[in-house]
Amino acid sequence: MGSFGAAGGSRGTGRPVRGIAxxxxxxxxxxxxxxxxxxxxxxxxxxxxxxxxxxxxxLRLLRRLTAxxxxxxxxxxxxxxxxxxxxxxxxxAAAKRIVDGLGPVRVIAVDSARAAAAYAAPSGGGPLLVxxxxxxxxxVTLVVDGLVEDARxxxxxxxxxxxxxxxxDTIAETTAxxxxxxxxxxxxxxxxxxxxxxxxxxxxxxxRLDVTGRLATLLRARLRLANDPSTSVVRGAGLMLxxxxxxxxxxxxxx
Numbered sequence: 001m002g003s004f005g006a007a008g009g010s011r012g013t014g015r016p017v018r019g020i021a022x023x024x025x026x027x028x029x030x031x032x033x034x035x036x037x038x039x040x041x042x043x044x045x046x047x048x049x050x051x052x053x054x055x056x057x058x059l060r061l062l063r064r065l066t067a068x069x070x071x072x073x074x075x076x077x078x079x080x081x082x083x084x085x086x087x088x089x090x091x092x093a094a095a096k097r098i099v100d101g102l103g104p105v106r107v108i109a110v111d112s113a114r115a116a117a118a119y120a121a122p123s124g125g126g127p128l129l130v131x132x133x134x135x136x137x138x139x140v141t142l143v144v145d146g147l148v149e150d151a152r153x154x155x156x157x158x159x160x161x162x163x164x165x166x167x168x169d170t171i172a173e174t175t176a177x178x179x180x181x182x183x184x185x186x187x188x189x190x191x192x193x194x195x196x197x198x199x200x201x202x203x204x205x206x207x208r209l210d211v212t213g214r215l216a217t218l219l220r221a222r223l224r225l226a227n228d229p230s231t232s233v234v235r236g237a238g239l240m241l242x243x244x245x246x247x248x249x250x251x252x253x254x255x
Contacts, residue, residue, distance in 0.1 A: 019033065019034055028041055029045070034242050037238070045058030080110060113148060128144075131223075132202050132203045172215040202226045
């Protein structure tokens with residue numbers, strides 16, 4: 001990757017480097033930059049169930065966001081791009097092609113669960129269950145020693161709930177079923193340990209007390225709601241990016 005420092009550093013080419021973390025969600029696209037934090041939180045270009053359905057529209061949106069990012073627009077740019085944990089290789093490649101359209105960029109991919117854990121995981125280490133309650137996707141991920149050990153995904157989210165007379169059972173029961181399935185296939189006891197530690201809940205659904213209350217009852221576990229759960233993924237990706245910019249050797253996420 002070459003050597004480069006924080007935003008305003010260089011990659012050994014004499015050109016300064018600007019870092020941006022991007023979270024392209026089904027509902028919102030969020031961007032983070034060193035020294036600025038989350039500087040954009042806007043409706044996504046057409047995205048359906050985590051998949052970009054109109055690449056041109058999303059690219060135009062990202063160009064506007066990066067143009068407003070701190071730093072000189074002529075800088076080389078390192079982008080930390082998040083993706084759903086179980087995104088297929090072709091879906092990840094399609095998202096990367098959109099970001100490549102921004103110009104001279106280096107794209108580093110990281111899954112949303114590890115990004116959220118980087119921002120909101122409780123101290124002390126140990127296995128962690130991350131539940132991301134998104135607009136159109138619900139993900140359950142078991143993270144052990146910083147790596148994804150197991151994951152489940154359901155194409156259901158807040159957008160599927162009616163505006164009035166909400167029915168939180170749909171999301172809560174689907175999430176609990178995914179955790180139960182993960183438990184049945186666990187041979188190490190990591191899921192049990194993670195439940196005892198408390199389940200980290202991120203995404204906009206973490207703000208729905210009807211959903212989280214029902215989920216806590218079904219799991220019989222304590223839920224840890226991330227601070228500002230809607231932006232926890234991009235904030236975590238930003239922290240990982242900042243670490244990579246400061247310490248490029250060995251600081252990049254795998255996968």
